[in-house]
Amino acid sequence: MSANLARLEAPLPVIPDRGGPLQPLLAASDLSKTFRLSGGFFGGRKAVHAVDGLSLTVGKGETVGIVGESGCGKSTAARLISGITPADAGEIVFDGETYWTPRSRITAERRRAIQMVFQDSASSLNPRMTLAETLAFGPRAHGIPTASAHAYARDLLAAVGLPPARFAERYPIQLSGGQRQRVNIARAVAMRPRLLILDEPVSALDKSVEAQVLNLLVQLREELGLSYIFISHDLNVVRYISDRVAVMYLGQVVEEATSEDIFATPKHPYTRALFASRPSLDPRHRVKAAPLAGDPPDPIDPPSGCRFRTRCPIAESLCATVAPPLDDTAKDGAAVHKVACWAAVPGSGHSLAAKPLERVQ
Amino acid sequence: MSDRMAAPILDIASLSVAYRGAAGWTPVVRGIDVRLEAGRTLVLLGESGSGKSVTLRSIVGLLRDEGARVEGEVRVGARNVTTMSDPELRQLRGGRVGFIFQEPMTALDPVFRIGDQIAETIVRHRGTTWKCAMGMAKELFELVQIPSAARRLSAYPNELSGGLRQRAMIAMAMSCEPELLLADEPTTALDATVQIQVLLLLREIQKERGTSMVFVTHDLGVAAEIADDVAVMYAGQIVEHGSADQVLLTPRHPYTQALTRCVVRGSYRDAALGELGGAPPDLGRLPAGCSFAPRCVRRADECLLAAPEPCEVAPSHIVACLRAADMAATPTGEFQES
Numbered sequence: 001m002s003a004n005l006a007r008l009e010a011p012l013p014v015i016p017d018r019g020g021p022l023q024p025l026l027a028a029s030d031l032s033k034t035f036r037l038s039g040g041f042f043g044g045r046k047a048v049h050a051v052d053g054l055s056l057t058v059g060k061g062e063t064v065g066i067v068g069e070s071g072c073g074k075s076t077a078a079r080l081i082s083g084i085t086p087a088d089a090g091e092i093v094f095d096g097e098t099y100w101t102p103r104s105r106i107t108a109e110r111r112r113a114i115q116m117v118f119q120d121s122a123s124s125l126n127p128r129m130t131l132a133e134t135l136a137f138g139p140r141a142h143g144i145p146t147a148s149a150h151a152y153a154r155d156l157l158a159a160v161g162l163p164p165a166r167f168a169e170r171y172p173i174q175l176s177g178g179q180r181q182r183v184n185i186a187r188a189v190a191m192r193p194r195l196l197i198l199d200e201p202v203s204a205l206d207k208s209v210e211a212q213v214l215n216l217l218v219q220l221r222e223e224l225g226l227s228y229i230f231i232s233h234d235l236n237v238v239r240y241i242s243d244r245v246a247v248m249y250l251g252q253v254v255e256e257a258t259s260e261d262i263f264a265t266p267k268h269p270y271t272r273a274l275f276a277s278r279p280s281l282d283p284r285h286r287v288k289a290a291p292l293a294g295d296p297p298d299p300i301d302p303p304s305g306c307r308f309r310t311r312c313p314i315a316e317s318l319c320a321t322v323a324p325p326l327d328d329t330a331k332d333g334a335a336v337h338k339v340a341c342w343a344a345v346p347g348s349g350h351s352l353a354a355k356p357l358e359r360v361q
Numbered sequence: 362m363s364d365r366m367a368a369p370i371l372d373i374a375s376l377s378v379a380y381r382g383a384a385g386w387t388p389v390v391r392g393i394d395v396r397l398e399a400g401r402t403l404v405l406l407g408e409s410g411s412g413k414s415v416t417l418r419s420i421v422g423l424l425r426d427e428g429a430r431v432e433g434e435v436r437v438g439a440r441n442v443t444t445m446s447d448p449e450l451r452q453l454r455g456g457r458v459g460f461i462f463q464e465p466m467t468a469l470d471p472v473f474r475i476g477d478q479i480a481e482t483i484v485r486h487r488g489t490t491w492k493c494a495m496g497m498a499k500e501l502f503e504l505v506q507i508p509s510a511a512r513r514l515s516a517y518p519n520e521l522s523g524g525l526r527q528r529a530m531i532a533m534a535m536s537c538e539p540e541l542l543l544a545d546e547p548t549t550a551l552d553a554t555v556q557i558q559v560l561l562l563l564r565e566i567q568k569e570r571g572t573s574m575v576f577v578t579h580d581l582g583v584a585a586e587i588a589d590d591v592a593v594m595y596a597g598q599i600v601e602h603g604s605a606d607q608v609l610l611t612p613r614h615p616y617t618q619a620l621t622r623c624v625v626r627g628s629y630r631d632a633a634l635g636e637l638g639g640a641p642p643d644l645g646r647l648p649a650g651c652s653f654a655p656r657c658v659r660r661a662d663e664c665l666l667a668a669p670e671p672c673e674v675a676p677s678h679i680v681a682c683l684r685a686a687d688m689a690a691t692p693t694g695e696f697q698e699s
Contacts, residue, residue: 069552070523176640177409206408206579208637211623215636218629233553236625240634259628277557279582281624283605286586290558294508295522 005159005189006223011144011152012192015113017060019096025227026058026099026114026195031080031090033073037300048299050076051087052251055326056229058195063221063228065242065259067235067274071299073251074231078199081229082116095194112142115188119200121180125172131157131183132168138191156186160216178209182216189220197229202237214241235278239263247271250299250307253326257337267329267339270308306342318342318349368439370541370573371397371420376433378415378424378597386430387645389415391597395575397590399540402567402574404584404605406620407594410641413577416594417543420575421458422450437541456486459534463546465526469518469533476514479533486537501532505562524555528562535566542567542574548583560586581624585609593617596642596652599671603678613680615657651683659684 031054037046051073058064066074079085081092083099083106092100094113100106118124125134135153140146154164160182172180181201188196198217202210218241221228232238238245239259246256247268255268266272273291280286292311297303305323309315319342326340342350378390390412397403405413418424422442424431435442437458445453454460462468470478479501480494489497495514502510505528518526527547534542544563548556564587567574578584584591584605591608593601593616601614612618622635639656642648648655650665657664664683671681 069554178640207581207620207623208408209640211625211634211636212638214625214629215634218633234625235553240625240627240629273554277554279557279560279580279586281582281585281609281626283585283588283609287557287561290554290561292554293558295524295555296552 024057027093065238065245068248072248115193372436401589404588411594412597459539461544465530607678
């Protein structure tokens with residue numbers, strides 16, 4: 001349906017690969033962000049720990065999905081990794097080089113490597129710019145002459161399925177939601193990034209349009225060798241597009257594994273509940289009972305110990321006192337499957353955990 | 362009351378709705394017929410702009426204030442809504458017919474306590490004392506499984522979480538024991554683990570009280586969870602209507618078939634996603650013939666000439682497609698869940 005983007009003459013140079021295919025493209029470690037709320041009546045100091053000790057790696061050409069419910073910190077995680085919102089602590093390494101540390105600045109040239117696509121396709125476009133101007137803006141800011149930036153903008157429009165003869169001079173308001181999201185994707189790709197962070201890119205779209213945009217994203221990834229961080233609350237969409245999936249709950253990753261593993265054998269009770277909450281799609285096999293009661297708790301005042309324990313069907317007294325670490329539980333040789341749950345830690349004292357001896361054998 | 366079992370609780374006959382735009386009247390709903398037997402749940406399934414919410418609002422006469430042109434007839438029980446006076450409509454809304462909106466924050470008044478808002482509805486419609494109404498509000502909160510009901514009654518809407526607000530909204534809609542419950546995407550704004558709770562709650566209440574329900578959604582999964590019958594809307598018309606099994610498992614209209622293929626499941630490595638090319642038509646400039654024809658993979662020449670009449674392809678399974686008879690039912694395949 002569209003031209004091959006890799007063969008397009010791009011005015012911005014491709015960012016060269018440094019570490020080879022095995023070196024992770026992105027390695028974020030221990031990112032934390034606390035938002036202070038303006039004081040209450042007595043000037044109380046309340047704070048939301050939106051993201052708490054997040055570590056995430058993205059391999060070259062890999063797509064990592066982040067799922068979780070509202071308030072779990074997945075969007076904040078996206079903004080920390082892209083550098084839009086600086087984290088309070090942590091480090092981001094991009095292809096072997098330090099990308100961000102606290103109090104460091106990310107240069108414009110560096111920033112080009114990570115681009116973002118947002119959920120709300122309308123508010124993320126400038127309503128006073130035509131589509132050609134929108135797509136040419138970034139390259140021009142990087143010193144590309146206006147004429148070649150505009151020529152490239154037209155090629156990009158064609159590549160995402162919007163014929164430039166009809167669309168180049170249109171304004172965002174003249175487009176449908178799906179078309180606007182195509183423009184947002186084209187704008188991110190125009191910078192020739194290596195990593196795209198997609199924050200709920202298809203959540204506001206109708207199902208038939210969602211399929212079109214997902215197919216476009218898969219196609220772009222193959223053609224340009226991109227890596228994605230794909231954030232969504234829709235498990236089916238995340239499973240479809242991701243190689244690896246991280247599940248977040250109240251600012252922390254509770255489980256992380258390959259897409260195949262996590263959907264086949266979810267280990268964290270929250271992940272299991274989240275998966276079991278999906279509507280069945282088959283009227284003959286409906287969901288019989290809701291896996292969880294109530295809403296996620298307020299992130300201002302998260303529970304002690306394991307943050308999921310207040311809704312967890314297998315919580316024990318141990319869970320209230322100490323937070324479980326996010327550790328690999330895979331057998332030797334199998335792909336990494338990290339879980340933060342005491343029931344998955346042998347010898348932890350949780351009644352469902354394996355006894356330490358069994359592990360030795 | 363004995364004839365209530367025989368007569369449908371809702372009967373919409375050739376309903377058409379148009380709004381005035383810059384270029385004259387734009388049709389939004391184009392001649393739809395809906396009958397709902399008492400105690401059943403009908404899901405209106407469609408994408409944005411298909412006319413499903415407008416149809417729902419027409420049932421309680423909400424379109425009149427919006428300057429819409431409404432033709433046809435809407436009957437709730439034996440009464441014609443289209444000819445009702447404003448006081449009669451006010452008596453209908455919140456009385457015999459309850460309404461649940463997608464966004465409870467815009468439907469609840471932020472400056473009044475939730476319990477007071479529910480009690481006000483009860484006093485207004487049933488003429489009870491305030492004290493008695495508050496007691497009933499507490500029972501309703503227990504019905505919709507709000508924990509610590511007494512305390513939550515004196516909360517303001519912003520003090521509740523999204524899931525609790527939606528439950529409070531359901532409590533309010535149920536406050537006058539309506540015969541008909543109208544729900545406009547009531548779970549779309551909720552988290553996955555909360556959505557399923559609310560769907561199960563609605564199913565339970567409906568079973569317990571025998572309430573009939575019209576439920577609008579764009580989500581096939583939600584439809585599969587709650588529907589007895591499904592009506593698929595496209596460009597202001599019902600293109601397929603039947604039981605949930607018929608429509609969702611063996612769809613016969615090419616649009617419904619395309620929609621079920623768009624459902625994301627499995628991994629991109631296993632299968633490319635079915636795509637529905639193009640976009641819904643501009644309602645101001647509808648094509649002659651079938652409105653889905655420009656995007657339809659099974660289009661024949663005659664589809665562009667005349668709009669298809671609804672025809673029954675199986676008992677109570679109605680499809681508006683000229684080629685419905687030629688097409689064998691194509692099952693959507695096994696829905697795998699892991």
